[in-house]
Amino acid sequence: MRLLVLLKLLLKRFKCLHSFCKVCGRDVHDFVVEDELWALIESDIKYGNVLCYDCFNELMNKKGIWITWKLEEIE
Numbered sequence: 001m002r003l004l005v006l007l008k009l010l011l012k013r014f015k016c017l018h019s020f021c022k023v024c025g026r027d028v029h030d031f032v033v034e035d036e037l038w039a040l041i042e043s044d045i046k047y048g049n050v051l052c053y054d055c056f057n058e059l060m061n062k063k064g065i066w067i068t069w070k071l072e073e074i075e
């Protein structure tokens with residue numbers, strides 16, 4: 001477990017914190033995932049059900065599912 005996750009789990013017991021990734025500890029921005037994709041990795045998140053986008057992609061990649069989204073320049 002990353003030290004930042006441990007620290008934030010401890011702090012959350014005593015004060016209100018923004019949602020944070022339960023793998024790396026970073027604050028998260030919302031993103032939308034299909035329920036069936038989330039179900040594939042949900043059991044791999046040990047301390048809650050919040051992930052940052054990078055950790056979500058990393059867990060998906062470990063399952064052999066390569067999903068990437070990227071912004072493209074409009075012509």
Ligand SMILES: [Zn+2]
Nearest residue numbers: 021024052055
């Ligand atoms: Zn993360």
